[in-house]
Amino acid sequence: MAKFIVKRVFYGLLTLFLIITATFFLIAGAPGDPIAAKVEQMPDRAQEVIRKKYGLDKPVVERYFIYMKNLITTGDFGESIIYTGKSANDVIKANAPISAKIGIIVLVLQVGIGIPLGLGTALGRGKMYDHMIRVGNVLCICTPSFVFAALLQYFLAFKLKLAPVFGWGQPKHYILPVLAYTIGGIAVYNKYMRGSTLSVINEDYIVTAKAKGCKKGRIVRKHILRNSMIPIVTMIGPAVAGIFGSSFVIERIFAIPGLGSYYVKAVSDNDYTMVLGITIFYAMLYVASLIIVDILYGIVDPRIKVAGTEK
Amino acid sequence: MDTARTDMVVADEMFQRVGIDEELSEHLDKPSLTYWADVWRRFRKDKLALFGLVLMVAIIATVFLGPLFSGKDYKYMDSSVKNLRPNAQYWFGTDDMGRDIFTRVCYGGRISILIGFLCTIVMFVIGSLMGALAGLKGGWVDNLIMRFAEFVGNLPYLIIVVILTMTMGRSIFAIVLAMSLTSWVGTCRMVRGQILQLKELDYIEAASALGANTTRIILRHLLPNTMGIIMVQVTMSIPGFIFGEAFLSYVGLGIRPPGTSWGALASAGQARLMFHPHILFFPCIMIVLTTFAFHLVGDGLSDALDPKLRE
Amino acid sequence: MKNSKLLEIKNLHVSFTTYAGIVRAVRGVDLYLEEGETLAIVGESGCGKTVTVKSIMGLLPEEQAVISGEGAQINFHEHNLLAFDEDRMSAIRGMHISMIFQDPMTSLNPTMKIGDQIAESLIVHKGASGRLARQEALKMLRLVNIPNAEERIDQYPFQFSGGMRQRAMIAIALACDPEILIADEPTTALDVTIQAQIMELIKSLQRERNTGVILVTHDLGLVASMADRINVMYAGQIVERGTTDEIFYDPKHPYTFALLRSVPKLSDHKQEALYSLVGTPPDLIKPPVGCPFAPRCRFAMRICRDRPAEATHFGPSHSSYCWLHHPKANTSDVPETLLKEVV
Numbered sequence: 001m002a003k004f005i006v007k008r009v010f011y012g013l014l015t016l017f018l019i020i021t022a023t024f025f026l027i028a029g030a031p032g033d034p035i036a037a038k039v040e041q042m043p044d045r046a047q048e049v050i051r052k053k054y055g056l057d058k059p060v061v062e063r064y065f066i067y068m069k070n071l072i073t074t075g076d077f078g079e080s081i082i083y084t085g086k087s088a089n090d091v092i093k094a095n096a097p098i099s100a101k102i103g104i105i106v107l108v109l110q111v112g113i114g115i116p117l118g119l120g121t122a123l124g125r126g127k128m129y130d131h132m133i134r135v136g137n138v139l140c141i142c143t144p145s146f147v148f149a150a151l152l153q154y155f156l157a158f159k160l161k162l163a164p165v166f167g168w169g170q171p172k173h174y175i176l177p178v179l180a181y182t183i184g185g186i187a188v189y190n191k192y193m194r195g196s197t198l199s200v201i202n203e204d205y206i207v208t209a210k211a212k213g214c215k216k217g218r219i220v221r222k223h224i225l226r227n228s229m230i231p232i233v234t235m236i237g238p239a240v241a242g243i244f245g246s247s248f249v250i251e252r253i254f255a256i257p258g259l260g261s262y263y264v265k266a267v268s269d270n271d272y273t274m275v276l277g278i279t280i281f282y283a284m285l286y287v288a289s290l291i292i293v294d295i296l297y298g299i300v301d302p303r304i305k306v307a308g309t310e311k
Numbered sequence: 312m313d314t315a316r317t318d319m320v321v322a323d324e325m326f327q328r329v330g331i332d333e334e335l336s337e338h339l340d341k342p343s344l345t346y347w348a349d350v351w352r353r354f355r356k357d358k359l360a361l362f363g364l365v366l367m368v369a370i371i372a373t374v375f376l377g378p379l380f381s382g383k384d385y386k387y388m389d390s391s392v393k394n395l396r397p398n399a400q401y402w403f404g405t406d407d408m409g410r411d412i413f414t415r416v417c418y419g420g421r422i423s424i425l426i427g428f429l430c431t432i433v434m435f436v437i438g439s440l441m442g443a444l445a446g447l448k449g450g451w452v453d454n455l456i457m458r459f460a461e462f463v464g465n466l467p468y469l470i471i472v473v474i475l476t477m478t479m480g481r482s483i484f485a486i487v488l489a490m491s492l493t494s495w496v497g498t499c500r501m502v503r504g505q506i507l508q509l510k511e512l513d514y515i516e517a518a519s520a521l522g523a524n525t526t527r528i529i530l531r532h533l534l535p536n537t538m539g540i541i542m543v544q545v546t547m548s549i550p551g552f553i554f555g556e557a558f559l560s561y562v563g564l565g566i567r568p569p570g571t572s573w574g575a576l577a578s579a580g581q582a583r584l585m586f587h588p589h590i591l592f593f594p595c596i597m598i599v600l601t602t603f604a605f606h607l608v609g610d611g612l613s614d615a616l617d618p619k620l621r622e
Numbered sequence: 623m624k625n626s627k628l629l630e631i632k633n634l635h636v637s638f639t640t641y642a643g644i645v646r647a648v649r650g651v652d653l654y655l656e657e658g659e660t661l662a663i664v665g666e667s668g669c670g671k672t673v674t675v676k677s678i679m680g681l682l683p684e685e686q687a688v689i690s691g692e693g694a695q696i697n698f699h700e701h702n703l704l705a706f707d708e709d710r711m712s713a714i715r716g717m718h719i720s721m722i723f724q725d726p727m728t729s730l731n732p733t734m735k736i737g738d739q740i741a742e743s744l745i746v747h748k749g750a751s752g753r754l755a756r757q758e759a760l761k762m763l764r765l766v767n768i769p770n771a772e773e774r775i776d777q778y779p780f781q782f783s784g785g786m787r788q789r790a791m792i793a794i795a796l797a798c799d800p801e802i803l804i805a806d807e808p809t810t811a812l813d814v815t816i817q818a819q820i821m822e823l824i825k826s827l828q829r830e831r832n833t834g835v836i837l838v839t840h841d842l843g844l845v846a847s848m849a850d851r852i853n854v855m856y857a858g859q860i861v862e863r864g865t866t867d868e869i870f871y872d873p874k875h876p877y878t879f880a881l882l883r884s885v886p887k888l889s890d891h892k893q894e895a896l897y898s899l900v901g902t903p904p905d906l907i908k909p910p911v912g913c914p915f916a917p918r919c920r921f922a923m924r925i926c927r928d929r930p931a932e933a934t935h936f937g938p939s940h941s942s943y944c945w946l947h948h949p950k951a952n953t954s955d956v957p958e959t960l961l962k963e964v965v
Contacts, residue, residue, distance in 0.1 A: 142550070146581070150584055210715065211716060249561055301733060303732065325925035331901070332922070
């Protein structure tokens with residue numbers, strides 16, 4: 001197992017390194033001079049100073065090494081070119097926790113509701129409630145979260161005045177974004193869990209368990225659940241990374257000052273260094289979550305756990 | 312001999328020898344249908360899938376033919392008819408600049424659906440080439456491609472798309488390229504898997520033992536073998552890409568004015584949600600209906616291709 | 623031989639609803655099993671032998687399978703299992719009647735330790751504590767000759783070879799010392815060398831514990847050394863039944879005859895032509911009215927296609943369903959074995 005984890009961590013770091021490098025050169029090679037707009041009005045000397053400050057007078061490769069050195073030694077994600085003095089680290093520190101709060105609540109709700117629902121509909125396959133939930137499920141999967149957000153804003157907030165339309169700061173501000181973000185995810189977990197459970201139910205070892213004299217409840221708990229969870233674990237990993245801000249859309253609609261909305265703003269502002277910094281932060285989370293998934297996978301699936309120790 | 316027969320009075324000619332019945336012993340149970348006729352027969356039985364197909368055709372027809380009937384231009388602004396509710400002249404109403412929403416939804420839909428199709432095509436071309444190369448060449452080529460595929464498959468999708476569109480400029484071309492570059496992995500794995508399976512077949516092994524050019528034989532069998540999976544993948548990935556574009560445009564990172572798409576239209580409608588919800592409603596309902604239709608068709612198709620999955 | 627019928631099936635009919643139509647997989651099967659004996663059910667794949675034994679265990683998929691037949695019964699110790707509900711059935715399964723399956727690669731839960739899988743039936747049926755059940759499981763592993771049982775007990779199925787998995791399956795099935803063991807093609811998926819070991823194991827455990835065994839197989843060779851009695855099944859019906867000797871040396875049904883003659887024997891020096899079966903078994907969505915084997919039978923007569931044959935008894939244990947035994951039958955070129963009277 002230990003060797004298996006080391007291997008996964010190594011692959012993760014390699015992936016991360018490739019992402020950072022690719023992102024850096026992509027952004028450095030982006031059309032247009034990022035600093036041009038800002039310095040257009042300045043005298044040449046002042047331009048020079050600013051270029052020097054951001055290290056833009058040096059060749060790309062050298063800038064890359066400087067950036068990597070700073071990142072590794074001091075954890076410095078870089079400084080905004082648009083807003084002087086504002087570093088990506090500050091932005092992450094200020095905005096990521098807000099995204100995380102919503103993200104964690106949403107993930108817990110999605111998994112907590114979606115998986116039992118998927119298990120239940122699979123076990124009651126062909127029954128009335130299975131059909132009803134399936135149709136509702138397809139509709140939910142086909143509806144983008146911004147549509148849910150709009151519906152909730154219009155009916156719950158605007159017409160019924162049950163919650164604020166948007167804003168941030170008080171507990172009631174969580175209601176709509178969490179709801180809008182959760183619904184689609186429940187449907188997705190439900191769908192995959194249902195499919196996974198159905199395929200496990202048809203496995204020979206379920207017949208073996210029945211032939212042993214296990215009753216239905218025990219078969220579900222001891223034989224179906226763990227095996228049908230294995231493919232679901234892979235989905236939860238990226239979702240964990242998403243906690244911190246793949247919800248750009250929701251954050252923007254509800255004016256939540258999370259990292260996602262800041263990221264989108266940086267992209268629209270062409271704030272290249274900020275985009276680079278936040279992207280790398282996301283990539284780190286992502287890679288970390290992949291490693292966590294691999295470890296979880298090892299725990300759930302003995303083929304990996306044991307094979308890891310033996311080799 | 313103890314014969315416990317009830318009637319011994321059976322006519323003698325009944326005991327005439329007839330021997331093996333060639334027809335009956337080599338019976339064919341059902342009228343023999345070709346594979347695709349059989350798939351179509353099962354697909355037709357699935358009412359929901361058929362409904363999805365009709366809906367899909369209706370949406371595509373509306374989007375491409377609609378403007379002919381409405382007789383309006385999607386860019387034409389008439390300040391005397393701002394924010395009108397749906398009526399006989401403006402079927403879906405008008406927006407805040409007095410443009411006909413029906414015509415705009417049709418134009419936006421063309422772009423959204425076009426992006427869906429283009430991305431799928433590019434995804435399949437890249438995926439098939441990579442998969443075929445990996446499967447046919449094997450060895451280090453296979454290793455390299457599959458490692459690369461694993462790397463790409465592990466990238467945080469939306470973030471990569473954001474970076475790519477940012478650096479390539481926000482054209483349709485950039486959006487299509489960015490979304491297909493991050494999504495070919497599934498197709499690649501599928502094609503490679505099929506080729507490896509074909510390689511194992513006896514007659515291909517025999518052909519290669521005789522020194523025949525097996526690549527040609529494999530490729531000739533590849534398409535008929537994978538047609539089914541490809542069709543399911545196509546119907547499932549088109550709505551995925553429509554969704555992706557909608558999210559990008561919704562947060563302002565996708566299609567830019569004067570061009571438009573369902574996502575961009577919805578994004579514009581968001582601002583007017585409280586007092587003119589119809590501006591947001593129509594592009595949203597089109598996204599939902601389109602993805603819904605594709606999902607139903609895809610589900611029906613995969614059931615029809617693999618009847619075992621039904622029960 | 624003790625003469626107590628442990629299990630008796632009467633007029634069992636099983637049909638399946640499929641998208642193509644209703645498949646009549648089992649059409650009026652009668653059979654019985656006595657204490658400690660081995661009954662083999664032999665037939666081609668798809669003849670309904672597996673369905674028959676699965677219906678004893680109540681393991682047929684509830685949604686599609688319908689058990690019917692006038693007065694259909696599966697009597698176990700005078701109790702009709704067909705009348706049992708799920709709860710009572712699960713008390714029988716694994717405790718009184720156990721089953722091992724064809725493919726040991728897929729029949730074990732991949733995420734559960736072998737020991738736990740064996741211990742499970744003890745926990746379920748005997749309310750054994752975890753520690754006790756584990757000790758019992760260890761004993762069972764040793765009983766089925768798994769080396770290093772102490773170590774193996776905590777391993778997962780993927781660490782076991784095919785033969786060892788089937789041993790583990792046997793350990794699971796016999797953990798509660800059942801009265802009946804149903805073995806459904808237990809060696810089909812295994813290497814030939816392992817096959818003999820597994821059969822030997824089942825045989826010795828059966829003798830030790832006086833377990834009744836129903837052995838389902840398509841392989842007549844496997845049955846010869848193992849079975850006391852054989853029932854030959856074809857297209858959902860039993861076409862001939864008898865003791866192993868009777869079936870092997872004195873087959874009375876052309877199908878049994880064909881099955882025996884289609885197996886080449888090394889010891890057979892007589893230049894008897896190998897008998898090859900032409901055609902395929904009938905479609906059980908539209909089962910034939912007459913004898914199901916008639917279309918493939920070279921001795922078929924007109925009556926064979928029109929009417930099902932009735933039983934002809936050749937002794938207390940031997941009977942066959944074939945029109946050739948009718949006094950009026952045309953027997954000009956029928957091999958003597960099929961016809962000769964047994965005294």
